[in-house]
Amino acid sequence: MNTKRIETVIAHEGRPAEGPVNRPVNRGSTVAFRSLDAFEAEATNADLRVASRYGRVGNPNSQDFEHVMAELEGGYGTVTACSGLAIIACALNAFAAPGAHILMVDTVYGPVRRFCEKRLRPLGVDIEYYDPMVGSGIEKLLRSGTRLVYLESPGSKTFEVQDVPEIAKAVKNKGIVTLLDNTWATPVFFQPLSHGIDISLHAITKYIGGHSDLFLGAAVCATKEHYYALRNCAIESGQCAGPDDLYMAMRGLRTLEVRLRRHEENARKLIDWLKTRSEVKHILYPSLPDCPGHEFWKRDFTGASGLFSMILKTKSKEDLRIFVDRLAYFPLGYSWGGYESLIVPLHLDGERSATKFAEEGQGLRLHVGLENPDDLIADLAAGFDRMKS
Ligand SMILES: *Cc1c(COP(=O)(O)O)cnc(C)c1O
Secondary structure, eight states: OOOSOHHHHHHHSSSOSSSSSSOOOOOOSBOOOSSHHHHHHHHTOSOTTTOOSBTTTOOHHHHHHHHHHHHHHTOSEEEEESSHHHHHHHHHHHHOOTTOEEEEETTOOHHHHHHIIIIIGGGTOEEEEEOTTOGGGGGGGOOTTEEEEEEESSOTTTOOOOOHHHHHHHHTTSSOEEEEEOTTTHHHHOOSGGGTOSEEEEETTTTTTOSSOOOOEEEEESSHHHHHHHHHHHHHTTOOOOHHHHHHHHHHHTTHHHHHHHHHHHHHHHHHHHTTOTTEEEEEOTTSTTSTTHHHHHHHOSOOOSEEEEEESOOOHHHHHHHHHTOSSOOBOSOOOSSSOEEEEOOOTTSOSSSOOOOOSOEEEEEOOSSOHHHHHHHHHHHHHHHHO
16 A cells, blocks of 8 residues: 655656656547557456546546546545546436435535536436535435435535544445545545545646646545446546646646645735734634634644635625725636635525525635735735725
């Protein structure tokens, strides 16, 4: 088994053993063979982690990247797809059959909720949303037809941390697959498989890519059985990732650990300052003691990344507009996990149904980038000053 520490896996794995250090971008659909024996041997290669019969089924760039991700989280194998949402949709398709009951965390990433409602429910999948703080209470929600339990920890936008080991334990040995979206923490700060989860999902687009210049999704599977279920679903539905994006993702991954530590440090500086500001009512971030599930974060995670939300005291949209419109270092934009800071208004309309997030005041989600934190603080301070005058 893997005894290398995470920084070593990040720097060392997924590279050619000798010659140029980095695997070049391997563009290609067709893989050519010169003998019938070789062609047929590859066509029936049973190990899909290394099969290279056709570019869509796997190429050197996807195989290297999938290998490193599996090593990082201690999985049997990884499946990649062209975006985070694509791999999540593929995983749900692989395990949620018509008539099946699936338990979906109420704080799930919005587009995944929409996929469930618009694509799975019409096919007869029974989707039930549950409170992220359910813990071992998940057991009471299980039915004979339950096939899948989906977690996202911390939750999208509101950052509730789930009791992952308790949920995994309650669900174990019942023929139910557990999936967890680990995009916020990355393998550096949280290891889902070693906390009992079957499949760990990643929008590589965010921190692992790290430069806001690619789309990629990955699912790390603990067992061979789940790996093949998901890999075959990906092959049958034509899911694959482009070699350029895979190359860029690998390049981003090499510096993941150092970037994340700085994102954490910068976020902490901003949060400590924001807590002193009278304009700020509440900050939602797993390492703050008042965050729901903070004790689970402390127990299970080794750090907190640079994404958090805050609720302002003001209820005025106009105040919000004045605050964000002239910020120098926080453009409005979706996504996060790049080297740069971002801000986005917090909209939860239609995104909670089993629980309520009813805090009054204008909400914002901030991604703290790698700029100097004092410059970021000065920028936000100027925004608050404009809001007051
Ligand atoms: C962005 C994101 C996704 C989707 O990833 P894309 O690559 O944008 O499709 C999934 N889950 C979470 C938590 C995300 O933030």
